[in-house]
Amino acid sequence: MPNARTHTRPAALAVWLIIAGTVGWWAAFSLTMERFHLLQDPDSIASCDFSVLVQCTKNLEAWQGSVFGFPNPVIGLAGWVAPIVVGMAILAGARFARWFWWLFAAGMTFAFGFVLWLISQSIYVLGTLCPWCMVTWAVTIPTFYAVLLHLVRSGLVPAPAPIRRGAETLMGWMPLLAVISYAIVAVLAQLQLDVLGSLF
Template identity: 60%
Template sequence: MTTPLNHPRPTALAIWLILAGVVGWIAAFELTVERMKLLADPTASAACDISLLVQCGANLQSWQGSVFGFPNPILGLTGWMAPVVVGAALLANARFARWFWLAFGLGVTGALAFVIWLISQSIYVLGTLCPWCMVTWSVTIPTFFAVIMHLLRIGAIPVPERVQRVAGSLMAWVPLMSIGAFAVIGLLAQLRLNWIAEF
């Protein structure tokens, strides 16, 4: 059975983690800046407010935008550093223990769960599509798929060897799985908000 200690360096995963981390951090930074502007002047419009449907302001100023008592983007400013650091370490040929991969996988899973909740709130409660939020969704979802498939294929998550092989094969399908997830989100938004008519 392949173990986390002898699996070949996952170069593609490492590069993706760095790119996703940078893109996610930029989105979090832009949302943080917009939130600060709105705090300074609640009557102002956020730069990402394009229409009643496509906007950031409603999301940022809602209670959903500060679930833990501070603006959600602050979570992104700190959290998106983790994939960048892990990706860079992997490129440097670092080897992580099982507990580290499990902790990282748990963090990524928590991020996905939070994003799913935010998507539901955005579509079904706030009735908006926040541009920078959608950028965050677009990197969180494939990151989850990629990390979980990697944890399965290296045996960090205890599974039979056959499941490890399947997970290894599915790594190549992560982009398609992500597109499928995006399509589901787009369909839900269309059924609820009829966003296509806005463009």
């Protein structure tokens, strides 16, 4: 039966954290470079601007692109380091205290909530799909799921045994959960922006 001391070295989760952190960091870095490029030459076209619908510039220059007074990608540059470090530490044999996992989960919850808000702003307010932003969405969503399910299955979050076993089962279905989430975003984008109609 899972308890607070089981799953102390979740290798699969660690590998995913490293992959997701690396991909997320690269997306944040790429967006940061695009922002610097636009600041140097406001009349330039970002390399991620493919059409009126698929572009980065509108997202970067809107107030939603600097919610806290500085470009959002800076948050990613700092934030995505955490999953990489945690993943590496787990593979190296580190075991973290309950408070550490809760703090890490709080950070991932913030990232997940922020991404959901950015998705809504991108689709319903700005009317654009930013390529590098979508890469960030693609890794943030399953990472949040994985961390949350790990906390539940390992007993780090108080839950009855059946719920812990359910979390353990759902970890094996993580790819499907991610695909379902992507499909929901795609459907919302299609209904609001007629993505397919703009392509064909």
